[in-house]
Amino acid sequence: MQHSDPKIVEITQSFVDDNIVVAWEDNLIEADDLELFVSKMKVYLDDERVAPDGWLQVRWPDEVIKLLENGEVTHLSLDHDLGDDQHGTGYDVLLWIEQSVALHSFLPPEIMIHTANPAARNRMLAAVEAIRKIWEESMKKS
Numbered sequence: 001m002q003h004s005d006p007k008i009v010e011i012t013q014s015f016v017d018d019n020i021v022v023a024w025e026d027n028l029i030e031a032d033d034l035e036l037f038v039s040k041m042k043v044y045l046d047d048e049r050v051a052p053d054g055w056l057q058v059r060w061p062d063e064v065i066k067l068l069e070n071g072e073v074t075h076l077s078l079d080h081d082l083g084d085d086q087h088g089t090g091y092d093v094l095l096w097i098e099q100s101v102a103l104h105s106f107l108p109p110e111i112m113i114h115t116a117n118p119a120a121r122n123r124m125l126a127a128v129e130a131i132r133k134i135w136e137e138s139m140k141k142s
Contacts, residue, residue: 040074041072043073045078045079046079046082047083048079055075061088061093064078065093073109074110076111077113078111078114081115081117091124094131111128
């Protein structure tokens, strides 16, 4: 999928190593081949956009949570509106991560938000910040 006027979709900072990550809109191309993801994976939750090269495309929050429970997700990019609120939203994944960090010392992956919904983006970025703070506090205690 090529766009004539590429733009930055999201800029985020890693929890673990403070690297800056930039996602470009013109890099959104098909990546459904599971063989690309041998031991660590980048997971892209979206019902319409195609995952960037090297990312695993998933459509529903429960699929993301199963992959997170496996412990091999290194990067996570989330959309909010997934076409069927009965199946949940990208925000539901953040709630699961927040609870898992707080209660089980879960190491969160690098999280990016790529939703076009401005209100949801703000709420999701606030959740990412809350996860970061909980993670930092848990590191101080250990």
